[in-house]
Amino acid sequence: ARGVWVEEGEAVWNGSAYVAEVSHLSIWNWDLPVTEICQVTGQVQDMDGHPVPDARVISQGLGCTFADDVYTDAGGNFSVRAIKDCSASFVAMRGTYSSAPAQADIGTDDTQALPEPLVLSVPAFSITLVWGENPEDLDSHLLIPMTWDAGYDYFHISYHNMGTLVTDPYTILDTDDTTSFGPEIVGGTKLYAGKYSYFVHHYSGDGTVSGSPARVTLEVGNYYRTWDASTASGSFHDGGYYYDDNTQTEYQDYWHVFDFTVGSQGTVSVTSVNRAVVSSYDEDGPWNGWDATIYDTYKRAAAGQGKK
Structure with missing residues (x-):
């Protein structure tokens, strides 16, 4: 099935939940405007420098409420979402190993790259x-x-x-x-x-x-x-x-x-x-x-x- 999200109204964060008045009963999604979200690219490697396919990469905002996760392709590459003009932490996981959290200051470009690969070196x-x-x-x-x-x-x-x-x-x-x-x-x-x-x-x-x-x-x-x-x-x-x-x-x-x-x-x-x-x-x-x-x-x- 395919569908289209339609923007309607606003929700306000009250400290513990998003609150809004809705005009009808249906499925609602509280999200950011597309213009505020960017793609962050990078690669996941093992400790020998080899790319790691099918690793899970998690993006989590620091000081901004947002999270996303994707899996790497056959070449260990990924593109995960983050919020523009906000700091974020990135972690890769596969099996019983993860990377150390990599923190980055996200700019305003639509696509941005992590400067270093995420290396699976931490027991998980x-x-x-x-x-x-x-x-x-x-x-x-x-x-x-x-x-x-x-x-x-x-x-x-x-x-x-x-x-x-x-x-x-x-x-x-x-x-x-x-x-x-x-x-x-x-x-x-x-x-x-x-x-x-x-x-x-x-x-x-x-x-x-x-x-x-x-x-x-x-x-x-x-x-x-x-x-x-x-x-x-x-x-x-x-x-x-x-x-x-x-x-x-x-x-x-x-x-x-x-x-x-x-x-x-x-x-x-x-x-x-x-x-x-x-x-x-x-x-x-x-x-x-x-x-x-x-x-x-x-x-x-x-x-x-x-x-x-």
Whole structure:
């Protein structure tokens, strides 16, 4: 299918969300005028100077709200979007390696080039979620040990807190796919000592996580593995929820896929969990039953802000 975006009205950032009055119900996209966006070109190389094809390149604004990502071509070349007249950070990732963030001051030309290649030299990790046509919407949730802030035990990466590669936690969720299939990719360029936990939430849509079936692939260190939800222990429920008449409580389905632990010397050990778990709507995630303090921007959002 093909379509055309039509400019209509303006949205104003109030500090936590874009707010606008709309004249009709349809799909709206808050974006910048095309004249304010440029293309930044460059190349991704390995440590021997060879071009790297199919590497993911992420552009993220510094002091301006914008992000984009693309993949390199067969020659390791890329062209990614950025905002004119603003600083930006660029990171390349493939498998278990990433580049160090490269910061650049973006000028006003329509096409600009990075002065140096992005070199894959930093250990990294990636988690990829894919699924079938149903359910429509599955969500990735990653709990990261929050060692950089003594006030919290974990940082929660999800659709409402997609992270950043510019500062802690140096981890980002690439997209919130709400229309089946995925992929949703969580990628990180820094590992923190402690335990990471990864869950998949059945947010909406018919069917079950196991019947889809959902699949998750983890790449970290020298470890590579794919989990299939059809092999998970426990039971998933049609539509992703069920109502308990005895407790008068509605529960949501989650798939706890794995944990991995990073030691003080950077060693990584992976624990396969592969289990269906449930959480009440009041808990909003099985991790909220842990004896831990979790940093979650969603709980700090204004009342009434939903997912979509």
